[in-house]
Every structure is written in C-alpha cells, then in structure tokens.
Amino acid sequence: MRNVLAIAEKELRSYFASPIAYILIGLFSLLFGWFFYVYLMAFVQQSEQMMQMGGGGGANVNQMMVRGLFQNTAVIILFVMPMITMRTYSEEKRSGTIELLLTSPVTDLEIIIGKFIGALGLYAAMLLVTMLYILILFKIGNPEWRPIGAGYLGLLLMGGCFLSTGLFISSLTKNQIVAGFLTFATFLMLWIINWLGESSSPTTREVLNYLSITEHFDDFARGIIDTKHVVYYLSFILFGLFLTAKSVDSERWRG
Amino acid sequence: MIEVQHITKHYGRVTAVDDVSFRVERGEILGFLGPNGAGKTTTMRILTGYMPPSEGRAVVAGYDVFTHPIEAKRRTGYLPETPPLYPEMTAREYLDFVAKIKAVPASERKARVDAVMERTRISDMANRHCGKLSKGYRQRVGLAQALIHNPDVLILDEPTAGLDPKQIIETRDLIRSLAGDHTIVLSTHILPEVAQTCQRVVIINKGRVVAVDTPENLTARLKGAATLYIQVDAPGADAGAALAAVRGVTRVTSADQPRAPLGPDAVPPVSSGPLAFEVESEPDVDIRRDLARIVVTRGWGLLELRPVRMSLEDVFLQVTTEEVPEEAPRA
Numbered sequence: 001m002r003n004v005l006a007i008a009e010k011e012l013r014s015y016f017a018s019p020i021a022y023i024l025i026g027l028f029s030l031l032f033g034w035f036f037y038v039y040l041m042a043f044v045q046q047s048e049q050m051m052q053m054g055g056g057g058g059a060n061v062n063q064m065m066v067r068g069l070f071q072n073t074a075v076i077i078l079f080v081m082p083m084i085t086m087r088t089y090s091e092e093k094r095s096g097t098i099e100l101l102l103t104s105p106v107t108d109l110e111i112i113i114g115k116f117i118g119a120l121g122l123y124a125a126m127l128l129v130t131m132l133y134i135l136i137l138f139k140i141g142n143p144e145w146r147p148i149g150a151g152y153l154g155l156l157l158m159g160g161c162f163l164s165t166g167l168f169i170s171s172l173t174k175n176q177i178v179a180g181f182l183t184f185a186t187f188l189m190l191w192i193i194n195w196l197g198e199s200s201s202p203t204t205r206e207v208l209n210y211l212s213i214t215e216h217f218d219d220f221a222r223g224i225i226d227t228k229h230v231v232y233y234l235s236f237i238l239f240g241l242f243l244t245a246k247s248v249d250s251e252r253w254r255g
Numbered sequence: 256m257i258e259v260q261h262i263t264k265h266y267g268r269v270t271a272v273d274d275v276s277f278r279v280e281r282g283e284i285l286g287f288l289g290p291n292g293a294g295k296t297t298t299m300r301i302l303t304g305y306m307p308p309s310e311g312r313a314v315v316a317g318y319d320v321f322t323h324p325i326e327a328k329r330r331t332g333y334l335p336e337t338p339p340l341y342p343e344m345t346a347r348e349y350l351d352f353v354a355k356i357k358a359v360p361a362s363e364r365k366a367r368v369d370a371v372m373e374r375t376r377i378s379d380m381a382n383r384h385c386g387k388l389s390k391g392y393r394q395r396v397g398l399a400q401a402l403i404h405n406p407d408v409l410i411l412d413e414p415t416a417g418l419d420p421k422q423i424i425e426t427r428d429l430i431r432s433l434a435g436d437h438t439i440v441l442s443t444h445i446l447p448e449v450a451q452t453c454q455r456v457v458i459i460n461k462g463r464v465v466a467v468d469t470p471e472n473l474t475a476r477l478k479g480a481a482t483l484y485i486q487v488d489a490p491g492a493d494a495g496a497a498l499a500a501v502r503g504v505t506r507v508t509s510a511d512q513p514r515a516p517l518g519p520d521a522v523p524p525v526s527s528g529p530l531a532f533e534v535e536s537e538p539d540v541d542i543r544r545d546l547a548r549i550v551v552t553r554g555w556g557l558l559e560l561r562p563v564r565m566s567l568e569d570v571f572l573q574v575t576t577e578e579v580p581e582e583a584p585r586a
Binding site: 002003006007009010013014017018095096097098099100101102103104105106107252253254 | 267304305324325326328329331335336340341342343344348352353355356358
C-alpha cells in the first residue's frame with residue numbers, strides 16, 4: 001500500500017510539475033462553464049415562461065438543467081481523458097524510467113494501481129473545480145444535492161473506465177501520440193457502439209446497449225444510483241487494470 | 256553473492272544470451288566486458304529482475320530473482336545504461352521517491368538521501384531539476400539512486416559512459432571504494448576500465464562467455480612470451496616467409512601493417528629499411544634461438560627481439576575474434 005501511494009504521489013506530482021494538469025483543469029472547467037451558462041440561461045427562460053403561463057415554481061433545476069449539464073460533461077471527458085493517460089506508461093518506456101520501477105521491490109500491480117490512482121487524482125481535481133459552478137447554483141437557487149452527488153459519482157466511475165482503458169493502451173506503446181489517438185478512438189467506439197443496435201434485432205440491441213459506456217451514465221445524470229451501473233463501471237475498471245497487468249507482464253517476457 | 260546458472264535469453268528468434276554462467280563472490284568487483292550487442296545489458300536486466308531468462312536461473316544475495324523477485328530486488332541496486340531520471344523532479348525529490356519504492360524506512364529516508372548525495376557528490380545540485388542536469392551529474396544521480404537502499408549487490412551498466420576524463424576517474428574511485436561493502440557487477444566496453452577497477456573479468460561475445468579470469472591472468476595467459484616482436488634489417492621480399500618457416504611458429508604478422516597475417520606464400524610489403532614482425536609460436540616452445548639463428552644465417556641484421564605483452568584490448572580482440580574466426584578482422 002505504501003508503494004502504491006508513493007507511485008500515485010509521483011504521478012500526481014509529475015502531472016502538476018508539467019503544464020498538463022493546468023491545461024486540462026483550465027480547459028475542462030472552461031468547457032464545463034460554457035455548458036453551465038448555456039443550460040442556466042435556457043433554464044431561466046423556461047422557468048419564466050412557466051411562471052407566465054401560471055405553472056408557478058414547478059421548474060425543477062435538477063431535472064431541467066443539471067441532467068443535461070452532466071450528459072454534456074460526459075462528452076468533454078471523452079476528449080480530455082486520453083491526454084491524462086497517454087503518457088503514463090509510454091513516457092516511462094521511452095525515457096527508460098520503467099527500468100527503475102520494474103527493478104524496484106514493488107509488484108506490477110502496485111505500479112499499475114498507483115498510476116491509476118494518480119490519474120484518478122488529477123481527474124478528481126478537474127471535477128472538484130467544476131463544483132464551483134454548482135456552488136453558484138446553490139447560491140441563487142435551491143437544487144437538491146443528492147442527484148448532483150449521484151451525477152458526480154457517475155462521472156467519477158465513467159472517468160475511471162476511461163482511465164483504466166487508457167492506462168492499458170499506454171502500456172502497449174512507447175509513443176505517446178499513438179497511445180493518445182488509440183485511446184481516443186477506443187473511447188469513441190465504446191461511446192457509439194449502441195448506435196449499431198438501432199437497426200438490429202432486440203437481443204443485439206440489448207447487448208450493445210449494455211456495452212455502451214454512456215448508456216450506463218444516463219441514470220447517474222438523472223440522479224439515480226443503480227447498483228447495476230455501479231457494478232458495470234467497477235468491473236470495467238478492473239478489467240482495464242487486469243489487461244494492463246497482462247500487457248506489462250508480457251512485455252517483460254518479450255523484452 | 257551472485258550466481259548465474261546457464262542463462263539463455265531469446266528475443267523472438269534472436270538469441271541475445273546463450274548459456275551464460277558465472278559467480279561473483281561477496282565484496283568483489285566483476286567486470287563484464289564485451290562489444291556492443293554482446294548481451295551485457297540483457298544479462299544485467301535478468302540479474303536485476305527486469306526480465307526473466309528464457310532458460311536457466313540467477314540467484315542474487317541468496318534469492319532466486321524469478322521466484323523471489325521482491326526479496327532479490329530489495330538487495331540489488333541497478334544503474335541502467337541511461338540513468339532512469341524523472342526530468343520534472345529535483346534530485347532530492349527523485350532520490351526521496353526512489354527511497355520510498357526501495358523500501359527505505361521513513362525514519363531513515365532523509366539521512367539516507369543526504370548520505371548518498373554526499374557520497375556521489377551531488378549535494379550542490381540537490382534542488383536542481385533532473386532534466387536540467389549535465390550528463391555527468393545525471394550519471395551520478397543515477398548512481399546515488401542505485402545506492403540509496405544500501406544494497407548488497409550493485410549492478411552498473413556502463414557507469415562511465417559519456418563522462419569527461421575527470422569524472423571517469425572520480426566514478427572509478429567511487430566504485431572501487433564501494434567494493435567490500437557491496438558486490439559489484441559493472442559492464443563496459445572500455446578496456447582499461449576493467450583493468451583499473453575490476454578484480455575479475457567476464458568476457459562475453461555474441462551472448463556467450465568466452466573467458467572468465469582476473470585481468471592480469473587474462474593478459475598473461477593469452478599472450479605472455481608466446482608472441483615475440485622482431486625487427487630485422489632485411490632486403491624484404493622473403494623475410495616474413497623465412498620467419499614463418501621456423502619450427503614452432505604459428506603465425507607471422509607484419510608489425511608495420513597491424514594485423515595483416517602473412518602466410519608462407521603471401522607477398523610481403525616491399526620496403527627498404529628495417530622490417531618489423533610479430534611472431535606467434537605454439538605455447539611452451541621457445542623459438543627465440545631459432546629466430547636469431549635464421550636471421551644471422553641469412554646475413555640480415557637483428558635489430559630487436561623482445562616478448563610482447565598484450566594489452567587487455569588485444570586479449571579482448573583475440574578472444575572475441577578467435578571465437579568466431581570467420582569474422583576475424585582483415586586489415
């Protein structure tokens with residue numbers, strides 16, 4: 001455990017020692033802020049209309065605004081995550097520091113989990129900054145916090161899936177660009193895999209929907225924590241880490 | 256302290272290391288000598304547990320590196336060919352991180368970091384980012400990293416590569432001062448380095464061990480009095496052939512043109528003035544009298560006749576070229 005933390009800390013430190021962390025956090029909160037503003041304005045307009053029609057206070061911030069905001073955030077994540085993970089293994093392989101890690105008294109698993117936690121830490125920092133916007137919402141309105149918490153949990157879990165997949169892809173190559181692009185393409189595939197389902201048999205559709213990484217996020221965006229989805233995301237993350245472990249191990253044998 | 260038993264490593268179809276075995280005793284400095292691509296780095300990577308061997312086993316500090324990797328790695332310090340530094344960390348941060356993953360207890364960490372920085376003389380660069388260090392300092396930080404957990408075994412892959420002469424001397428002194436407490440394996444293709452630092456040498460070529468001995472013995476064993484340098488004042492033409500005809504002579508080489516073997520029927524270079532030859536003979540046959548006699552009976556002048564001691568470099572070349580005669584260099 002101490003080794004895991006040492007490696008996680010080193011990863012986080014290297015993110016924040018380079019421009020990567022600041023650029024990612026900055027751009028992510030900028031895009032988040034943009035969507036926040038657009039949805040907020042739309043919500044204000046709608047609730048004004050409802051007031052005029054005499055609906056009176058029936059507008060639900062959580063339903064009408066936060067849900068859409070989270071769904072769009074999930075799209076931003078798709079673009080941002082490859083940049084977090086693309087260098088994790090590739091850079092160590094390119095610069096030779098992987099020799100230090102693999103000849104130290106730490107297990108492969110400790111290295112992998114350390115790297116995963118480090119990347120997750122940066123991602124959590126990105127999400128933390130976006131909470132400032134949500135605070136504004138609490139200041140001027142009266143949203144429910146539980147659905148918002150569920151949304152953040154969903155983002156964290158979904159991001160974890162992307163990170164573990166990205167970690168695996170990064171462990172396959174020395175080249176950061178290759179790792180980054182492959183990761184992005186893979187995420188996109190996971191994203192749109194269920195579009196195929198629309199024209200196929202109900203069983204295929206069911207399967208493809210289940211595989212699609214976004215399909216499982218909808219309930220979280222709505223504010224529902226369904227164990228089905230939690231299990232899906234957690235097993236996805238574990239599978240990604242497992243593949244990384246296998247990849248690192250096979251690299252070792254191939255030399 | 257280190258025992259390597261019949262290690263073989265294949266990369267796909269390429270065999271990088273082929274049935275290598277050797278032992279290193281506690282406190283010894285072993286030099287690993289070989290041309291580029293001989294399998295030095297691969298052997299070291301196997302010893303450090305970076306990769307498993309295809310066959311055979313390696314035992315470091317009493318632990319098999321494959322079945323007990325954590326225990327073995329805890330007792331091994333490794334400096335790879337390029338020091339594995341993180342450019343965005345300062346030297347101190349870096350050593351602190353390495354100390355953590357090398358299981359140095361938290362209470363001793365700061366003291367250890369200070370001690371190794373002192374020892375490798377990098378204290379003045381403690382707060383400089385590793386990416387901004389000069390080659391010499393990087394190498395030293397790499398060495399500090401290998402020493403941080405006070406390992407029993409030190410494995411150094413070309414520790415002096417890329418350093419300036421003063422740094423090379425300092426690094427060699429440092430390595431020598433580490434022997435005794437630590438068992439050291441270092442690889443190099445710089446030959447004087449082995450003679451200066453190592454107590455024993457393993458010469459490796461094309462993945463095979465071709466010789467294991469002390470530098471002195473290697474030099475003596477392979478050459479010693481078996482080669483004579485002879486300079487004669489002869490009209491040219493047949494001098495080399497005449498010397499080659501002496502009983503017990505195995506090879507005559509023109510010393511003016513290094514390493515051009517002259518067979519009995521080869522045409523020697525025609526030159527006026529004295530000719531120099533290196534004459535090799537069968538071991539335990541003293542050919543000096545016969546050589547002198549033939550020179551005198553032919554009426555040439557014998558200007559010089561002396562035994563040649565080979566430098567380690569010659570030993571190395573000879574050992575590695577004898578192993579693969581079809582690739583012997585022809586000047």
